[in-house]
Amino acid sequence: GAARRARERRRARYARYARDTCSMPSLLAIAELLGPLRADSAAAAILFDIDGTLAPIVRHASDATVPEETRLRLIELSKRYGTVACVSGRSAAVARQMVSIGSIAYIGNHGSELLRPGSSVATVDPRVAEWAGRVREFAARADTPTLQQLRVRREDKGAIVAFHWRGAPDEGAALVAVAALELAAADAGLETHRGRKVLEIRPPVAIDKGRGIRWLLADDPPTGALYVGDDYTDVDAFVGLRSVVGERAVCIGVRSEETPAELEAAADAMVDGPRGVRELLELLLS
Numbered sequence: 001g002a003a004r005r006a007r008e009r010r011r012a013r014y015a016r017y018a019r020d021t022c023s024m025p026s027l028l029a030i031a032e033l034l035g036p037l038r039a040d041s042a043a044a045a046i047l048f049d050i051d052g053t054l055a056p057i058v059r060h061a062s063d064a065t066v067p068e069e070t071r072l073r074l075i076e077l078s079k080r081y082g083t084v085a086c087v088s089g090r091s092a093a094v095a096r097q098m099v100s101i102g103s104i105a106y107i108g109n110h111g112s113e114l115l116r117p118g119s120s121v122a123t124v125d126p127r128v129a130e131w132a133g134r135v136r137e138f139a140a141r142a143d144t145p146t147l148q149q150l151r152v153r154r155e156d157k158g159a160i161v162a163f164h165w166r167g168a169p170d171e172g173a174a175l176v177a178v179a180a181l182e183l184a185a186a187d188a189g190l191e192t193h194r195g196r197k198v199l200e201i202r203p204p205v206a207i208d209k210g211r212g213i214r215w216l217l218a219d220d221p222p223t224g225a226l227y228v229g230d231d232y233t234d235v236d237a238f239v240g241l242r243s244v245v246g247e248r249a250v251c252i253g254v255r256s257e258e259t260p261a262e263l264e265a266a267a268d269a270m271v272d273g274p275r276g277v278r279e280l281l282e283l284l285l286s
Helices: 002-020 025-039 068-080 092-099 132-142 145-149 171-187 209-217 232-248 261-266 273-285
Strands: 044-048 083-087 105-108 113-115 153-156 161-164 191-195 198-202 224-229 249-255 269-272
Touching: 025 224, 025 249, 025 269, 025 273, 044 232, 068 083, 068 273, 083 092, 083 209, 083 224, 092 105, 092 113, 105 209, 113 209, 132 153, 132 161, 132 171, 132 198, 145 171, 171 191, 171 198, 191 232, 209 224, 209 232, 224 232, 224 273, 232 249, 232 261, 249 261, 249 273, 269 273
Parallel strands: 044 083, 044 224, 083 105, 224 249, 249 269
Antiparallel strands: 105 113, 153 161, 161 198, 191 198
16 A cells, blocks of 8 residues: 555665665664654654663573663653653563663553553553463463473563573474474463564463554554564564554664564664664664
């Protein structure tokens, strides 16, 4: 449709600009994409994934942190733009604890939780909440000594439970065990979702970051918006943002050694890792 054609024109313009500009081509091209947001910042929404975007990916998810220089720029961003939010696969409470900024919103558990600025308790999608007990019970049974010996780590996020195998000594054996876990979850009537070396066990209801973004922005739709993310789940966020603001959405992918092809295909432009995201923050503040 028209939105798709507009997106293709914008990506083509970005590619031309990046090719023809000799100094810092990618960032200068992205600056052009961000122009409308910067021009009307009070009416714009700026949203970020956390892990792999604001914070570097680390071996154990619990060790991940947002660098202080990034956090300080986010604080400045929250003073200038109408809506600033972090959209995470972590619970909303853990996401806020990690970022340590109370004046912005947090969408947690891939869109199933919303923690608004200044609030102390996240609102959970009731369709998801009613499945939390069954998901946890399944995950507790599935977290066998064999799985633990393979260094597949369980992370309880409420209505979603994740199993991580990043850093497992025998990754091949861990993958075999995770595949068996995936089949068992399906047999139990639960949904599964894979990310970067993580398998999530989820309720059998629609959950994705795009739904969370629509939830956050429903009451006060912005005139334009930006989303920045690095993983499969962020493609859903791109779709959700574009459904709210159409061609005024700017979707930026974050490149890494594990960049999904689907992310790069869906993005308007790419930056290199969390360092590239910090440069993007500087552009938004300039």
